[in-house]
Amino acid sequence: MFRPRPESPAATIAVEVEGRTILVPAGASAAAAVLMAGLSSIRETPVGASERGPYCMMGICFDCLAEIDGAPNRQSCMVAARPGMRIRRQRGARAIEME
Amino acid sequence: MTVDLAIIGAGPAGMAAAALAAELGLDTMLVDEEDAPGGQIYRGIERAAQSSPLGADYLAGRELAAGLRGSTAHYRPRTTVWHIDPDASRGGTLSLTAAGKSETVAARHILIATGAIERPVPLPGWTLPGVMTVGAAQILLKTADLVPEGRAVLAGQGPLLFLVALQLTRAGAPPIAVLETAPRANYHAAARQLPRVLWPGRRDMAKGLALILGLSRAGIAVRRAVRGLRALGRGRLERVSWEGGEIAADHLFLHEGVIPDTQISLALQLAHRWDDRQLCWRPVVDDWGRTSLPGIAIAGDGGGMPGPRRRRCRAGSPRSMRPRRSGASTTRNAIAAPWRSAPASPGNAPSGRFSTRSTARPKAC
Amino acid sequence: MRRFDAIVIGGGLVGTAIGYGLARAGLGVVLLDEGDVAYRASRGNFGLVWVQTKGLGAPHYQRWTRRSAEEWPLLAAELGERTGLDVGLEQKGGVQLCLGEAELAKRRTMVEQMRAEAGNFGFEYRMLDHDELAAMLPGLGPSVTGASWTPYDGHANSLLLFHALHKGFAGAGGTYLPNCTVSEAVAAPGDFRIAAGGETVGAPRIVLAAGLGNAALAPLFGLSAPVRPQRGQILVTERTTRAWPIPLGSLRQTPEGSILLGSSEEDVGFDTSQKPEIMRAIARRAVLSFPWLAELQIVRAWAALRVMPPDGLPIYDESERFPGAFTANCHSGVTLAGAHARVFAPMVATGTLDPMLAPFTAQRFDVPAAA
Numbered sequence: 001m002f003r004p005r006p007e008s009p010a011a012t013i014a015v016e017v018e019g020r021t022i023l024v025p026a027g028a029s030a031a032a033a034v035l036m037a038g039l040s041s042i043r044e045t046p047v048g049a050s051e052r053g054p055y056c057m058m059g060i061c062f063d064c065l066a067e068i069d070g071a072p073n074r075q076s077c078m079v080a081a082r083p084g085m086r087i088r089r090q091r092g093a094r095a096i097e098m099e
Numbered sequence: 100m101t102v103d104l105a106i107i108g109a110g111p112a113g114m115a116a117a118a119l120a121a122e123l124g125l126d127t128m129l130v131d132e133e134d135a136p137g138g139q140i141y142r143g144i145e146r147a148a149q150s151s152p153l154g155a156d157y158l159a160g161r162e163l164a165a166g167l168r169g170s171t172a173h174y175r176p177r178t179t180v181w182h183i184d185p186d187a188s189r190g191g192t193l194s195l196t197a198a199g200k201s202e203t204v205a206a207r208h209i210l211i212a213t214g215a216i217e218r219p220v221p222l223p224g225w226t227l228p229g230v231m232t233v234g235a236a237q238i239l240l241k242t243a244d245l246v247p248e249g250r251a252v253l254a255g256q257g258p259l260l261f262l263v264a265l266q267l268t269r270a271g272a273p274p275i276a277v278l279e280t281a282p283r284a285n286y287h288a289a290a291r292q293l294p295r296v297l298w299p300g301r302r303d304m305a306k307g308l309a310l311i312l313g314l315s316r317a318g319i320a321v322r323r324a325v326r327g328l329r330a331l332g333r334g335r336l337e338r339v340s341w342e343g344g345e346i347a348a349d350h351l352f353l354h355e356g357v358i359p360d361t362q363i364s365l366a367l368q369l370a371h372r373w374d375d376r377q378l379c380w381r382p383v384v385d386d387w388g389r390t391s392l393p394g395i396a397i398a399g400d401g402g403g404m405p406g407p408r409r410r411r412c413r414a415g416s417p418r419s420m421r422p423r424r425s426g427a428s429t430t431r432n433a434i435a436a437p438w439r440s441a442p443a444s445p446g447n448a449p450s451g452r453f454s455t456r457s458t459a460r461p462k463a464c
Numbered sequence: 465m466r467r468f469d470a471i472v473i474g475g476g477l478v479g480t481a482i483g484y485g486l487a488r489a490g491l492g493v494v495l496l497d498e499g500d501v502a503y504r505a506s507r508g509n510f511g512l513v514w515v516q517t518k519g520l521g522a523p524h525y526q527r528w529t530r531r532s533a534e535e536w537p538l539l540a541a542e543l544g545e546r547t548g549l550d551v552g553l554e555q556k557g558g559v560q561l562c563l564g565e566a567e568l569a570k571r572r573t574m575v576e577q578m579r580a581e582a583g584n585f586g587f588e589y590r591m592l593d594h595d596e597l598a599a600m601l602p603g604l605g606p607s608v609t610g611a612s613w614t615p616y617d618g619h620a621n622s623l624l625l626f627h628a629l630h631k632g633f634a635g636a637g638g639t640y641l642p643n644c645t646v647s648e649a650v651a652a653p654g655d656f657r658i659a660a661g662g663e664t665v666g667a668p669r670i671v672l673a674a675g676l677g678n679a680a681l682a683p684l685f686g687l688s689a690p691v692r693p694q695r696g697q698i699l700v701t702e703r704t705t706r707a708w709p710i711p712l713g714s715l716r717q718t719p720e721g722s723i724l725l726g727s728s729e730e731d732v733g734f735d736t737s738q739k740p741e742i743m744r745a746i747a748r749r750a751v752l753s754f755p756w757l758a759e760l761q762i763v764r765a766w767a768a769l770r771v772m773p774p775d776g777l778p779i780y781d782e783s784e785r786f787p788g789a790f791t792a793n794c795h796s797g798v799t800l801a802g803a804h805a806r807v808f809a810p811m812v813a814t815g816t817l818d819p820m821l822a823p824f825t826a827q828r829f830d831v832p833a834a835a
Contacts, residue, residue, distance in 0.1 A: 001229075001247065001248045001249055001349055001350070002239060002245040002246065002247055002248055003245065003246060003248045004243075004244050004245060004246075005152065005240070005244050005245070005246045005270040005271050005272065006270075006271045007150060008244030008245075009148065009244065024243065025243055025244055026146065027135075027143055027146045027242050027243060028242060028243035028245075029242060029243070032239055032242065032243040032245060035239070035245065036243070036245065040228035040229050040335050040336075041228035041334075041335065046703040046720060046721050047703075047720050047721075050226065051227075051228050051334055051335070052226060052228065053228040053229075053231075054231060054235065055226075055230070055231050055232060055235065056216075056217070056231070056232050056234065056235055057231070057232070057234070057235035057238040057239060058139055058142075058216075058234065058235070058238060059132060059133075060216055060360075061219075063226070073702050073761065077238075078132065078133070080134045092705075093703040093704050093705050093721040094702055094703065094704045094705070094721075094760070095704070095705050096603070096704050096705055096707050096756055097756060097759065098602055098603035098756045182738065182740055182743075182765075184737075184739070184740065185737075194740050203740070368736070368737065
């Protein structure tokens, strides 16, 4: 539920948020992309399955954890959006991959 | 790898220190977790448009970023410092991680310039999606030109609350309400200080008044002395309530002042002191920013109290906005004079030299 | 001065377990706690209730640990009833992983010796090879050659244990005085007066359970507690889905999903700083054991000072010079919580320690080396 302000430069970077392609401006973080896609939460907590979304936008609250390009639990506010980036919800605890 | 000076944090203090140190011939490294220089105050500054709703004070940061880029300092973005091993004689060895790989860098001197964070103050419902910090709203504006859609409420205290309310308004998304949580007693106490701070603090006062007038002109309702703030909703924010009132909202942005980011200073087990006025821990530093460990210093908003002659501050004012002209710094200023240019201000042509004094920081975020 | 039936000095896991045990036995107890300036070994535990590595060459310690492991579920149950807190005890056995053939051979010899020394008390164990372990622990690394398993081992939520002991202590009528460093102590047989934090308390019984602080306190009461600090470092990962059904000695996973990596031992005095080379060694061994651990993010790392008596075994003593004064010192405050609350404390309540604890006296350190 965030929108570009009037007079903002054009959004040119295409990323995927939960399978949906959206355009975000250069300089936007993956967390900003999530908010532009209309999501207010991006994860469920591991123990209580509580819905959480970006809170501080500066890397100290750890509530914006998302799966980015297959890597789980990444602080989405600390990752710059790049063309083709795939951003998905972090559903609870990280699943262990044993090859 | 060994450097003369390792600086942690590419905000105003870090950028200024890096450029100056490099110019003075020190082999300097600047490490920062973000993608681009600026810290939080000047976040996204390299992409800022002249028409930015954030104003001239924000745009002044471009000079600092350009100074960093133009210097010979090694600038390492997207790099996290996760450990420091102090050296018994001075400085220490930093453990860094970048792109998933770890490395160590020894530094004869370390300057911690990690700045401040917004004071986290839990309240019922603060984890609901739709609740963020005021700083977060400003970062979204700075980095992605985004404004909240729908009904936004700002709540808390301190200048940033009013500044961002005005910036959002200028960006076409005026909040529907500003709820100030500062108790009336704070204003009474501050009013008693007025005679002594009116002249030295005139610039900050003028700025503050301009903020409040700007909000009033935009028709933004400011409720004062709000108590019992709560965020309510199922699955996400739906309403904000307080003692005696309630409002439907899609966004709640919270702010209760800024406090030093003490993660690194505490991990180093540096001496800290509790600041009773700002209700936070501060690292103990001398006038030169030196800490309790040799060769490790702190600059900028992460710094500590300048010794027994503390400045009194206005109610809710973040430390960065306090006037800093104490007598205790006269000696330091005199010694450092040969290395300083005239105080920087927007509109001055960059002289190639940057001041490491507190005036290198902005007067408003 | 306030009078009590017993004074306990030290509010960590050992002090609160003993204080709780005394209060539960009906004594009026005051627990003096130093506060954040104390050494606080309790903050440095790993959460294990560990039996299989305790007491090699010292059957009395093996038996004392086994006893505590038996008392543990009873302690957990009664704390649950009294406080409503679940301390999260899982006691389904544990394994001690071995990397390489030499480690495995050494481990096998050690557990065989433990069984021999246990005599008719018994010591049940099994040696597991790589394949048996891999069936139980997915993603096991090829360097793991095997492990020893015993049914007695387990782990618990030590933070909740601590909370429950404090709550149980208060609920049983105990008086807790925080931020009270002992400033003055007057000792006489059966009569002890302590000035701490502006208060003075008196009692006919006193238990010194102040961890590393005991070394200085003990002589005041005709006791000796020559304990030294031992630094240990731990790494904690982000929360993951459940990987292991049991604790693994130097690795364990909490029910919430965090994986704790240990272990290390350093003799560095009272230095609580962390060393990256130790972190690397811990991480390396963990990744050799389970290669998939390499992908996880470390979210927290810390170092803490644990309590180490000269031979690693606990020191339990009662003062000959001042009857009524006792001391309890150990490295394994979590594992021995069961025994401290339900066996040691009742002994103190009767006024004297059972002969089974005689081998734990500090006088064992006075025995001169063989001539």
